[in-house]
Amino acid sequence: MFHKTESMFSRQKFYRSDEFDDELNDLFNKKYQFRFNSEWKMPARESWFSAPPWKVKALESLKTRLNFHKSQLNDFSIEEWSSHTRRRNPAGEVGWKVRCLINPEFLTQAWTKFYECACTYSIVPKEASAAKKLVSLHLCEAPGAFITSLNHYLKLNHRDMQWSWLANTLNPYYEGNSPSNMISDDRFMYHTLDSWHFGVDSTGNLMDWENSQAIVNKAKSLGKQVMLVTADGSIDCLQKPDAQEEVTSPLHYCEIVTALQTLSPGGTLIFKLFTMFEHSTVNLLYLLNHLFKEVNIYKPVTSRQGNSEVYAICLRYKDNINLDEYIPILKSTYGTELYSKTSLFSLEVIPESFLKQIEECAYYFYSVQCHVINNNLQAYLMQNNIALHRDMKKIRAIVASEYIWKYDLKPIEYEQEILKGALHEENKINTNPRYHRGSYTERQLYSKMSLKEKLKNLNAFLQAELLSNPLILINEPIRWMSKDDTLKLNIVFTYGLPLQKVNSSKFIFVPIFKLYQQILAEEEFKEIILYKQSRGQVNVKDTDSEISKVLLLPEYQYKDCYNVYEKSCFKTLLSLLKQLEKGETLLLKNFNTLTHFNVSTLYILSKLCFEKTGFASCGSIILSNFQDKSLLNHLDIIDIECDKVRCDKSKDVLNNLPVQVTNDGEFFNNIVFYNNTFYRNKCMEYLFTIEQSL
Template identity: 45%
Template sequence: MLVPLQQVWRMSSGNGTRRKVGKLQHFNNMMASAPETLTEVQGLFSKVRTYVKPSNGEWSIPDPNVALRHQGEEHCRLQALKVSLNAVKNQLSDKNVQVWHQHTNFTNRAGKVIATVRSAANAEVCTQAWCKFYEILGTFNPLPGEALQSGELNTVHLCEAPGAFITALNHYIKTSESTRYCDWSWAANTLNPYHEANGGSTTIADDRLIANTLPWWFFGSDNTGNIMIQKHLLELQVFVSNMRRVDMVTADGSFDCQENPDEQEALVASLHYCEATAALLLLSPGGSFVLKMFTLYEHSSVCLLYLLNCCFHSVNVFKPATSKAGNSEVYVVCLNYDGKEAVRPLLSKLIRNYGPHLADREALFPNAIIPESFLKQHEEVCSYFHRLQVDTITENLRLFEGMSTEQRQRFDHIRDCVAHDYLQRFEVSFLPRSRWISRNTVSPACCSVSAGRPLGQKKQTGSFNERRELQTLSWREAREGLLCHLDTETLHGRWDRLLAGRPLSNVRGSW
C-alpha cells in the first residue's frame, strides 16, 4: 500500500513538484501510524460484488419465446429493501438541498480526489465521472487482452456527454505501458446538447470535448441523439461499422429523477434496457460492457442482471470510492462477452421491441425462468449495497446534528489520505496537454462551458417538501417562486443555450 519514494517521484515528476514528494512521505508516515485509517481507505476501494456462475450451466440464455410476454412479479425480499431504503431517504425530505449537499460534500471521504487528480495529472475534462471511470479501468482492466495484443482498440460510449469517460480512457491509454502504442478509435452518443428538442434538464452544459470532436459523436438521423429510438440503434451500428471489432461499450445514461426519487430505478429501466441491447448488438466476442445502474430491486433489473450473467463470463457490481456513497449509483462491469451468436434470437426480439417503453410493459423474463441460485446471489448483492448506502445516510444524518473539531479534523485527514491513495493505487500520472484528445482546445470563451449542470436546468433549491409544495401552486405563483431562486449562473446558462441552440447537421453520416 505504501508506495516507494521513487515511484512517488515518477508520478509527480510531470509537473516537477519536489515539494509534493515531501508531503507524500509525510502522508505515508501518517498512514503507517494509523492502521484504522488504512483499513477505512482500503474499504472504500473494495465495494464490489461478483456473481459466481454455477458450474452446471444452469444460467443460460432463456428461450426468446418466453421473453417479453408475461407480467413480471415483484420479488418480496427485494421490495422490502426498497421500502426500507426509501424510509431512510425520506428522512432527508425536509433538508435544504444546498445545505445538505455542502454537508455531504464535507463528509465524502473521496471529496478531494478530483482536485488532486486535476493538479497532479493535468487530466482533460477532470470531473467526478473521470475519476469514477479511471477507478473502473484500474480495478477491472476491462480492455480485452486480445485487442491490446493486436495493437488496435475500439470503444463506443453511450449517453456520454460531456465525455469524461473518453478523456479518462485517453489518459489511461497514453500513460500506461501496455497501451501506450495502441491504435485507439472511439465513437460516442449522447442527447445532442445543441438540439432544441432536448430540454434543458436532459443535456449537459459542458461541451469542451464535444465541440472539438463532433465527427466522433453520433446523434442519429433526427439529430436528437436519443439512444432509445429504434432506428438510431441500427444507424449506430452503421456508424461504427468502420471498426473491425468493438472491444468495449460504456453506458452512463441517467436523467433527473429528483422529483420522484423513490422510483428512480423504474424510471430509468427502459434506458438501461436500450443501453444493454445496444451493447449486446455492437460488442465483439471477448468485449467488455460497463453500465451505470441504481438500485437493483425491481423485476426489470433482476432480468437484466440475469441476462448479462448469461452473456458474459464475469459480472461485477461496483461502487467506486469516487461515487458519492449516499446515492444508489453502481456500475455493472461485464467482462468477456460470449458474442452475438449465442444471444442472437433473443437480441432480435429485444431489437423489435426496442424503444422508450422496453422495460415498462411485459417483463423481459417470467419469474419462473430465473434460477433460484441466481436470485439468491442477486439478493446478497442488493443487501450488501443497501447496507452501505443506509449506513452512509444514517451517518450523514447523525453528523448533520453537529460535528466536533476532532471529527472535522479526522474527516479532513481521511480525505487527504483517500486522494493520495487514489493517485498511487491507480498510478495516475501526468499527461501533457499535447496528448489530450482536444489538443487544440478552443479557449473557454468560445465554448458554452458551465459548471457541468445540465444546460438551463435550475439549480435545486429548498427542501424536497418545499419543492413539492411549489408544484401544487398555480403557474403564476410557481413562476414567481422559481424566479426568485434562479441564480445568475443559471440565467447565463439559459442565455448560452439560446445562443447555441442551432441544430447541427451530423458531420459524420448523411442521415
C-alpha cells in the first residue's frame, strides 16, 4: 500500500444535502470563547489557596440537572448502551472514512479530535512558523495519537517545520500503576521510548512534583522555546459518574502548572476538561484568562456527543507575569489533598462578569449533552422506527465526508510518518481491552452482595470472559524454547520507585489478572485461600528432561512490600544456580513472571544459560541442561546493583534489560501464555476452594 499526495478530494465528490445544513453547522461548531475584560484583576499572590471551597448557585443547579439526566442511564448495561450510542453517533463513520481515504499513522478517536483542534484554531504560534522550529510537550499522552495527528497536520500545513517532541504518561512498564487509570497500549510508545519521560521515579505520575520538574527541564532542553503543550489526562470515574469534575480536577491542575512552567511566550496550551461547575475549574479558567490572550472551550465533532469532554484551547501565552514568583504557592498544593480542601481564589475576587461567562459556557455544553442523552434515550425506546435510523445513516455519511473536506485532509507519504509506515503492518494483541460489564446500578450492588452472591458473580465473569477465550492459555503440557547462541546481551538498568504491590503487568491478559485481584480483594476470600491453599504438584512425567533440582520459592505474603520479596527470591535463585553442574536441569516453582525485573532475569537464563526453557501449563518453568557457570556473570552484576540501592527507600532496580528486548517475539508470547494459564488456573482453584468452604 502506498500514499498519494496529489489533491484528490473536493466537496463536489461528497454526497451533500442542504437538508442537514443546520445540523452540520451545530455539530462542527460546538465552541465558546471567553471575552477578556480589562477590569479583571489577577488576585494577590498571598491570597492564593487561603479560602475554603465555594459554590455558585447557578452552576450547582446545572450540575444537579445534568446528573439527573445521566442517572437515567444507571440501569442500562454499559455494553448495550455503548453499542446503542455508537450507532447513534453522527461522527461514527469519520474514523472509518479517514482510514479508507487517508490511512494515517496510528489513527484513533484521539487522532481525529486533535486534528479538529489543530485545524479549527491556529495552534502553531506565529513565532514557531517564522522560526520554522516547533518544540511540543504532550502530557498524559498514551497511547500517542495526539503526536501522530500533530505530525500529519504539520506535514500538510507547515511543511518546512523542524519539530521535536517529548511525551509523558503513566508508565505501562511500571507494575505499580493501576490499570484502571493507565492506558497500557504501547504500540507507538514501544518504538519511540527515547521521546517519552516517566519522571525521576519511572512511574510517569505527573502528580508528583519532582516528576513534573524533570519533565519541564527535559522539554526545555529540546529547544529554546516550547511553543505547544497538550494534556489529555483523565481518571477513571466509573464508580463516581456524578463527580467526574471533582475527581479529575487535581490532575488538570498538575497538567496546567507543568504546562505554564514549560511554555514560552506566544505558546499554545490544549487540555481536556469536563464540566465547569466546581470552584476548582472556575478558578483555573480565570487564571488562564489572565495568562493567555485567547481562551476557547471546544467540543470536537468526533468527541462522544453524550459525554462531558471538552478541550480548552489557550492561545498566545502572555509574558507579563513572572511565574517564578508563584511557583512556591503552586507547589504547596501540587498533588496534595490540600488542593481539594482549599480554593485557588476566593469567590469574592472573581468578577461577576467572568462568572456570567462561565455560566453561559457551562449552560451551552450542558444543553448539548442533555439534548444528546435525551435523543439517545428516545431512540432506544423507539428502536423499531425505521425513519429515525435512516436519517442517522445519512447524517453519519455526510459528517464523515464533511470532516475530510472541511479540514482539507490528505494522505502523507510513509517517509513523512514518525515510524515510516511501521505501525500499519503491526498486529499486536491488546492485552488490556478497555471494557466494563453490567450497569452502574449492578456495579454498586456488588459491594452490598453476600459472599455467596459475590462468588456467583465472579464465577460468571470467569465463565463468560476467560474460559471462552482460546487465545489465553497453553494447550500443550509444556511449551519449549531454545537458547540463542548468537545473542549478545547488554545489561541496561531501569531505576524507579520500589514496587509495593503488583497492580498491572504487560505480561498478562489484564481481565484475568483483574479477576485474580478482585478475588483476593475480599478479606474473607483471602483468609479461606491462605488457610486452605494447597500447593500444586509438579508432574515430572510431562517433561522430556530429568529434573536435577527443584526450587520452590515462597508464596508472596501480602503484608510485605513486593520489591523486598522479589529481590529475596532473586538471591535465593542465584545461590541455587551457582550450585548447578553442567547438564543439570532446574525446575522453578512460584517464580513470579509479571514484573520486568523477573522477566528480564528469566530472559538471560533462557537465552544464555540453559539449552532450552519449558513453560509448563501446570505452572512451572523448566530450565533444562545448564551450560556454563561463567554465563551467570550477568546475574552477578544485577545482584551487586540491587545491593547498592537496597538502603534507598525511594529507588530500586525495576528492569535489567531494555523493554524492546523482552517485550517482543517468541519469548514475550510464551511469557504471556504462561501467565494467562497460571493465573486463570489460580482463579479457578481459588473459586473452587471458596465454594467448598462457604
